[in-house]
Amino acid sequence: MYDCIIVGSGPAGGSAAYHLAKRGRKVLILEKDLLPRYKTCCGGVSPAIAKWFDFDFSPAISLKADTLRCTWKMGDPVESKLKTSEPVWMVRRDIFDHFLIQQAQRLGAELQDNTEVRGIKFDSDHWQVDTPLGLVTGRYLVAADGAKGPMAKWLGFKERKRRLAAALETEVYTNISNPNMLHFEFGMVKNGYIWNFPKADSYSISVATFVGGEPKDFKKILDEYATKVGSDLGLNLGLNLNNCRQYEHPICLWDGEQQLHTQNAVLVGDAACIADPFTAEGIRPSIFTGVKAAEAIDKAIAGDINALQNYSDVINEEWGTEMAWAKKLANLFYRFPVVGYKVGVKRPTGLQLMGKILCGDVRYSKVAGRAIKSLNPFG
Numbered sequence: 001m002y003d004c005i006i007v008g009s010g011p012a013g014g015s016a017a018y019h020l021a022k023r024g025r026k027v028l029i030l031e032k033d034l035l036p037r038y039k040t041c042c043g044g045v046s047p048a049i050a051k052w053f054d055f056d057f058s059p060a061i062s063l064k065a066d067t068l069r070c071t072w073k074m075g076d077p078v079e080s081k082l083k084t085s086e087p088v089w090m091v092r093r094d095i096f097d098h099f100l101i102q103q104a105q106r107l108g109a110e111l112q113d114n115t116e117v118r119g120i121k122f123d124s125d126h127w128q129v130d131t132p133l134g135l136v137t138g139r140y141l142v143a144a145d146g147a148k149g150p151m152a153k154w155l156g157f158k159e160r161k162r163r164l165a166a167a168l169e170t171e172v173y174t175n176i177s178n179p180n181m182l183h184f185e186f187g188m189v190k191n192g193y194i195w196n197f198p199k200a201d202s203y204s205i206s207v208a209t210f211v212g213g214e215p216k217d218f219k220k221i222l223d224e225y226a227t228k229v230g231s232d233l234g235l236n237l238g239l240n241l242n243n244c245r246q247y248e249h250p251i252c253l254w255d256g257e258q259q260l261h262t263q264n265a266v267l268v269g270d271a272a273c274i275a276d277p278f279t280a281e282g283i284r285p286s287i288f289t290g291v292k293a294a295e296a297i298d299k300a301i302a303g304d305i306n307a308l309q310n311y312s313d314v315i316n317e318e319w320g321t322e323m324a325w326a327k328k329l330a331n332l333f334y335r336f337p338v339v340g341y342k343v344g345v346k347r348p349t350g351l352q353l354m355g356k357i358l359c360g361d362v363r364y365s366k367v368a369g370r371a372i373k374s375l376n377p378f379g
Contacts, residue, residue: 048360
């Protein structure tokens, strides 16, 4: 009998496992793939996550980026070096996620990878989890199986709000000419943007839409971007997408207050629809849910009957309040992107604020009201 079974080994599941193991709880992590495994993600991580852990993440960081560059239809560029406490971390998710799991294992958490969960059942006071290796049992359950996982449905979360952003990503292995630069392109995609993040030996490029219907020409947009980015920006990237795999995936955006707990179980990460509706940032909020889930389950095991309810409350209050501002900002910015680029991105402090939000140095609630007022074309 485990104290907690965690289904999924992403940042949310790994964080929950680490903090539960650190508290002396008996933890089992179930992962359907063999670790380390590739995960579709551009891999930008806010350095603010460091405050939630007592180990050094350096072995899992590919490089650090301290410069933002934005363009409008590959022209009208604006660039700024970030004045943040720490640059944005660029990570490969196979390395980063596995590293976090290894830290949990170091404290006693057990891992069964290459093990797909086939079903769950609550029996009296514990969960039975069906795997190809047989049943495993745990007093509490953490659903960390991502946007496409079945756990939320199996747990009965049928009426949850799910606001999805559509994305297409590719990873291009090439010589890195600007290892410290994050590039955001606005204007080439309706109701969204393109982001291009460097790794030690490649670029991860994504196109996504956040408001309205899903574009039908994502691949065309990516090809056009790859063609233009080298010549227009002088980056000498030499990007060729013909031999690159492209991955379509949903991004589960925060869409208002929600219940994230049920009988002896909680949702975390993408399963909890936690991504930032303005920037699509997902790793930091996923880790935040994992950390808070571990705190709640530890208290529940100790006898606090309100601990799981408090988990839902904490996520709604501490993250959801900020995301309400992000959603308002996104709805306005992506509907009036020309105005947004001119009076938001290109204003002298625009990129600095963007960088500080990405790095966790500034909260939306401190700046969004003023930003929304300046972006509104109708006053």
